[in-house]
Amino acid sequence: MKTILASLLALIATVTLTVQELPQFSDTQFEGWSYNNPNVPLDGERIANGKIVLYKDSQGRVLTLTSPDFTCQDIDSIKATVDWYTPTFNSSSFDINKATLTMTIDDADGTPIDSVTVTTPKKASKHTLRLALPMPQGLTSGRLRFLSWTGDYISSGAVRGIILTAAGAVPQEVIYGDADGDGHISISDVTCLIDYLLSGNTPINLANADVNRDGSITIADVTALIDKLLSGN
Numbered sequence: 003m004k005t006i007l008a009s010l011l012a013l014i015a016t017v018t019l020t021v022q023e024l025p026q027f028s029d030t031q032f033e034g035w036s037y038n039n040p041n042v043p044l045d046g047e048r049i050a051n052g053k054i055v056l057y058k059d060s061q062g063r064v065l066t067l068t069s070p071d072f073t074c075q076d077i078d079s080i081k082a083t084v085d086w087y088t089p090t091f092n093s094s095s096f097d098i099n100k101a102t103l104t105m106t107i108d109d110a111d112g113t114p115i116d117s118v119t120v121t122t123p124k125k126a127s128k129h130t131l132r133l134a135l136p137m138p139q140g141l142t143s144g145r146l147r148f149l150s151w152t153g154d155y156i157s158s159g160a161v162r163g164i165i166l167t168a169a170g171a172v173p174q175e176v177i178y179g180d181a182d183g184d185g186h187i188s189i190s191d192v193t194c195l196i197d198y199l200l201s202g203n204t205p206i207n208l209a210n211a212d213v214n215r216d217g218s219i220t221i222a223d224v225t226a227l228i229d230k231l232l233s234g235n
């Protein structure tokens with residue numbers, strides 16, 4: 003077994019556990035986002051100057067800002083902190099009840115799954131609006147849409163930035179060594195772990211496979227797993 007392990011060492015690269023990344027929106031970071039107003043292309047200057055305005059126009063069209071798709075299977079809930087700008091807040095026609103922002107989560111086909119709406123707390127030009135949604139169960143990939151169903155042009159607001167943060171799913175109980183995730187530790191977990199390290203695409207429970215708990219999956223975990231099996235602990 004030692005010879006096999008030694009030869010594997012030369013072949014195996016460290017596999018690091020990945021952290022979920024979410025799309026962010028600002029005047030310097032808007033790749034993949036889309037705004038459905040054909041007269042206002044997305045660019046840094048327009049975003050910074052409050053031109054990405056969300057409202058329902060006179061034809062009944064709803065102006066919408068949409069995020070790129072992102073994977074969400076490891077996310078329990080998502081929180082958006084929005085830099086919201088209401089340029090006409092001191093107009094007599096400004097209706098604070100229409101100055102709303104809605105965040106919708108859609109599946110990858112664009113079907114809305116859930117939404118949340120907040121209103122601006124007072125008549126002012128600058129607001130930090132916070133919206134949160136639980137991640138729908140079973141959704142593996144989705145996108146966020148920001149819109150104002152009720153806002154007319156005067157009561158509209160503009161998005162100048164969105165910070166998205168995620169809370170992770172409650173982790174399953176970790177059984178260190180149960181690499182194939184069948185609920186117990188056996189020689190098949192050694193096979194699974196070696197196959198994973200060699201091919202990189204064998205299905206594996208990453209948390210369970212980090213037998214020596216150093217945050218990455220390497221040949222050292224195979225050794226630790228064999229030790230565990232031999233010692234019976």
Ligand SMILES: [Ca+2]
Pocket residue numbers: 179180181182183184185186187188190191
């Ligand atoms: Ca197992």
Ligand SMILES: [Ca+2]
Pocket residue numbers: 211212213214215216217218219220222223
């Ligand atoms: Ca490890």
